[in-house]
Amino acid sequence: MxxxxxxxxxxxxxxxxxxxxxxxxxxxxxxxxxxxxxxxxxxxxxxxxxxxxxxxxxxxxxxxxxxxxxxxxxxxxxxxxxxxxxxxxxxxxxxSKGAFLPGLPLDLRIREASNMPDIINLARSELSPDLFPVSDLQRLLGKMSLSIPLGYSDPRGARQLRETLVKHLGEQYDIHVDSDQILITTGAQQSLHLITQCLLAPGDSVVLEGPSYAYSLSLFTSAGLRLFQIPMDEYGLQPEEVVELYRRHKVRMVFVNPTYHNPTGTTLTPQRRKRLIEICSELRLPIVEDDAYSALTLDDTITPPSPLVTVEGGYNNVIYLGSMSKTVAPGLRIGWVVGPSAVIQRLADAKEQMDLGTSAISQELARTFIESEWTTHIKKLQKNLSIRRDCMISALGRLDNKNISWTVPNGGYHVWCRTNLTAKDSDILEIGIRHKILFVPGGLYGAQRGYIKFSFARATIEEIEEGIHRFGEILKL
Ligand SMILES: Cc1ncc(COP(=O)(O)O)c(C=O)c1O
Missing domain, CATH: 1.10.10.10 (Winged helix-like DNA-binding domain superfamily/Winged helix DNA-binding domain)
Structure with missing residues (x-):
């Protein structure tokens, strides 16, 4: 309370x-x-x-x-x-009724504690307000002509935005599709929701990375899906494990977040990407590629592997999800699904029944931002995030404590730590709250006790340093 x-x-x-x-x-x-x-x-x-x-x-x-x-x-x-x-x-x-299960107590507690005064928030996967391109968005909004179609739009989303995305996806991600293979959604979360509601049925088995993005876990559980997590190593999941799970559980779909994964920060290697596509093509098993973070590479010397969808055979097997939440601002609520046009039609039909389309103003703002600001903004954001990431890694190093270890992420928002903490996740969270620091215990992602996720995107440099210092005190208790 x-x-x-x-x-x-x-x-x-x-x-x-x-x-x-x-x-x-x-x-x-x-x-x-x-x-x-x-x-x-x-x-x-x-x-x-x-x-x-x-x-x-x-x-x-x-x-x-x-x-x-x-x-x-x-x-x-x-x-x-x-x-x-x-x-x-x-x-x-x-x-207490209805299709959606209530949020997990741990998650509700994190949300509640986020509003506490003076708490250092290293939990939220969200940019800090100073990293939102507010002045660019403000200028574009000021210039926006409301001669854009303001009625209910094409259920797949505004044609102009989809055309801009055709160009953007081609140039930035090497993804080459037509505009009828794109559906605009109110973020990747809605894309996941539409996929579970339209392409899967209660009781279906799906494979995910272990650990996995927390809100996908709760969404999938509410949809009655049976979840099988493949433990990840530093290179992502092991594709061969899909075969075994497929045999045992008649798996119907594979969900992955292969680049700068939330929460571990890992990236699936090109070899494993190739193998995953081969295996899933052979089994005729669709893959959902959640690509919320791949634009956020934090080292100049690194180029992330091409998206799964572009790997040979990928266009036939992969449903690709993009979003502006992690790169620009979650408040825009703009995401997209790229997939075979029959799939897009089906999802668009459901989306129309669900919400009659995403806000035309948001779509237009997203379009003009992508067309005029994307490259400069992303470069600036990568630089800022890499400073925050380095600051967090240095602060962890300064703890000089052998009871915590981590891998340095090459991109995204997160540092995934292994600690020797053995208490229940909820107890560790409460200890953190008493020390005025918020992080996400790994259990929320399906991990074992002792794992902790820190996000460096939301807090200031001073807060990151202080927050990790406070976590060091917790480790000593
Ligand atoms: C891996 C991943 N997928 C999807 C989402 C949802 O993003 P959106 O705001 O686009 O719905 C998030 C947000 O944290 C995420 O981390």
Whole structure:
């Protein structure tokens, strides 16, 4: 719980606590029978005297909204009839239903703690606000003519943006396709969602890297898919493992994030890319290539391997996903799917039913940005990110602690660390929060205990140094 009473307010603290619970009960966010925190734990959490919490709970009991039973603590009254002003639906019952599973507690806690004042955020895979090309976007927005089609657009996305992408993908990624092989989405997350909803069915088995991008794991689980992770080494996944899994589990699709992988930062080698395509062609197994980070190479001497889709046989087997979230700004909500036109048609049809298309203004802004700013912006971003990456690596080195090791990523946002921490991920996260530092415990990606992901994209240089220093203190506990 991240609510705290306002100690400066003229309203007594016990009354604020009482009102906080009263409102949540009346809104149905706390349902009949649900437990309230114990007086002691709440007092500790919100940093007030236990007697203040006792007074608040006494008041709540006197209204009939809560009851206390010896051995069971305090809980919302089972029968609120006549106690709350009107009969309202039990929203808790509804919110626990529906196709989407609730977010994982670890993830919810990270999101909640992100809003804490003074916390150093090394968890979020998001650029820091000073790295967004705000002035370029502002200028392009100012110049934007609203003579662009403002009605519902082609379900595949605005024609002009798709044509710009044909050129952009050809020049920057060596991907050569027609505009009818491109679908514009509201980011790679929607692309993954459309693929799971349109091309797969509950019970289908899919193969992923182990560890894997956390939000794909939760999305796939909500879609009822059976997930099989192939453990990665420093060169990505081992393609031969796909064959074994295919035999045992009748795998239907392979999902990979082969370049500057989230969370490990690794890149699948050209040899393994070739082998993966050979294996999947042989098995007639589609591959989804999530390529959110490959533009973000952080060393001048390195050229990332060509995307899987461009490897021989790739155009027939690979559905390629791109996004502007990691390179420009996630708030644009612009991504794309590249694939055989029949697949694009199917996904576009579903997208139309789902949201009637991505914002025309966002699409136009993305188009003009790609056409006029891309090259300069990416160079600048690569430079800035490489400074942040180097700063994080140096700070880790300065810890001089043999209980933590890492690999230096050649691109992307992340440093993946192996530590000797043996506590539960949720406990490690809480220790971090107490030290005012946020990182992602590896369990969220399907990794074993002790792994930690740090992102260097979001924090400032000073925060990175301080955050890693604080993590060093945690390692010594
Ligand atoms: C590997 C990977 N794929 C997809 C996404 C989702 O990105 P988007 O904002 O384009 O939906 C992310 C975001 O963190 C990511 O790291």
């Amino acid at each position: 991240y609510w705290k009473p306002d100690l400066e307010s003229s309203e007594p603290v016990f009354r604020q606590i009482m009102r906080y619970f009263e409102e949540r009960i009346i809104r149905g966010e706390l349902s009949p029978g649900q437990s309230l925190p114990s007086e002691r734990s709440l007092a500790e959490e919100i940093k007030v005297n236990r007697s203040t919490v006792s007074m608040a709970y006494d008041e709540l009991r006197s209204t009939g909204l809560v009851r206390s039973v010896r051995g069971r603590g305090t809980h919302v009254s089972e029968d609120l009839w006549g106690v709350i002003p009107s009969r309202i639906p039990n929203w808790n019952l509804y919110t």
